[in-house]
Amino acid sequence: MSILVIAEHNNLELHKPTLNTVTAALALGDEVDILVAGAACGKVAEQAAQVAKVRKVLLADHAGYEHQLAENIAKLVATIGKNYTHILAPAGTQGKNTLPHVAALLDVDQLSDVIRIDSPDTFARPIYAGNAIATVQSSAAIKVMTIRATNFDAAATNGNAPIETLDDTFNTEAVTFIKEELAQSDRPELTAADVVISGGRGMANGENFEMLYTLADKLNAAVGASRAAVDAGFVPNDMQVGQTGKIVAPNLYIAVGISGAIQHLAGMKDSKVIVAINKDEEAPIFQVADYGLVADLFEVVPQLENLL
């Protein structure tokens, strides 16, 4: 088994889900290499080299890789990937954008959002918004898959792997990067936070989310949202937790004014402890909540903040 892990990063920092993906890779075998493809991303390669038990880091530093365009990265991965038995990436938007493109170039089927590794060819993944878990056996020549980071521990970072530079360059003319609008926040990243507080339609408007931000700061928590809150324009879309948003599994998830639709539960029901605050005692969220409080969130959230 030789396994290639595609690092998720922003050219400055290695994103944490990469560490969880390395743990999944080490469950397959011990020849694990990490590919860092980006522009002026030497720092990221150095961080990747510190990941424990990694054989080597491959660094592809070129302007064509700056914005992680699938067209360029996938051609690079498909070129070097032929020498590997498995190609893994975290199941964030970068991995979801690129890996199926890689799989098609290699003419192999792909597995998305793997949550468990049974053997080098047998894996488990959720289907139907997490309402069923499928165990799938793959006879593909190269197993290409994205890994759900919340189901694997983060690898340690006390290693010292060698860094090898790659010369392959791909730079398509069919795609031009125009701009990026990233949400700014001092709070922990949603998918990596120990505590997540999410608001739903019950928040009534965007200003009321301030209550959750203040509470989040007391708990060093990230703030998430349901689709209803995003669609109503209360908060930006990158805060959405659910089947089509982010998957989180923190130690504590506090759902405030969220009914608990199937699609939302798909994104948070693996949290260790779930708290629901909702004035509707029939809300489905109470069926998965460890602690439920039937009350008006506008009275309860400030009280909670005072007590902490």
Next chain:
Amino acid sequence: MKVLVAVKRVIDYNVKVRVKPDHSDVDLNNVKMAINPFCEIAVEEAVRLKEKGVASEIVVVSIGPKEAQEQIRTALALGADRGILIQTEEMPSSLGVAKLLKAVVDQEQPQLIILGKQAIDTDNNQTGQMLAALTDYPQGAFASAVDVESDHINVTREVDGGLQTLKLSLPAVITADLRLNEPRYASLPNIMKAKRKPLDTKTPADLGVTLTNTLKTVNVEPPAERQAGIKVASVEELVDKLKNEAKVI
């Protein structure tokens, strides 16, 4: 310009699925089926492009059993011009679907191909990206806004940190995110009109595609049930439980 839209027949998104007692799959007998919600958004976007005078013809394609005709008719009622059903009983893998769609692209030569970003049954999120790879067209996955110019398209994509905008030369493949638009409802006259719109049925063999699937489902089981929790009466009790019982704060 010609727009090709792919739609999938899936279980209705409100249905709570049940795993079959023999753990071979989920039970789809007598379950309400519908167009995959993301595919509906793809159809709506194509129809809007036609209403703006950008698209001249919308071809909708579905791969699946004979009953998938219903989903094609729905798309025709929403404003698509004609349909193609690639009939197959065994549902192909995403790569198989992408290969079939590539064959349709070769025949139809659309300038823009719109798919949903994922199907809510398999939750794969693969087909559009695979089709882009096979056709060597640029891809705009997870699109929340599109703006078609003469020879290119600007696509705003939903990415983990926020939004990213790319300019793709045409022809291109895009996959629709939930926020791309709000799909319309089909009116009764349009549903009646849709019955007379052309719908071709083909097989994978007609398209010269041999399907293989290297992924074998060994077992399907329900997820671990969460223990039923308790209701607390006050905020004080909640904080006490979180501190002393669950020990998470």
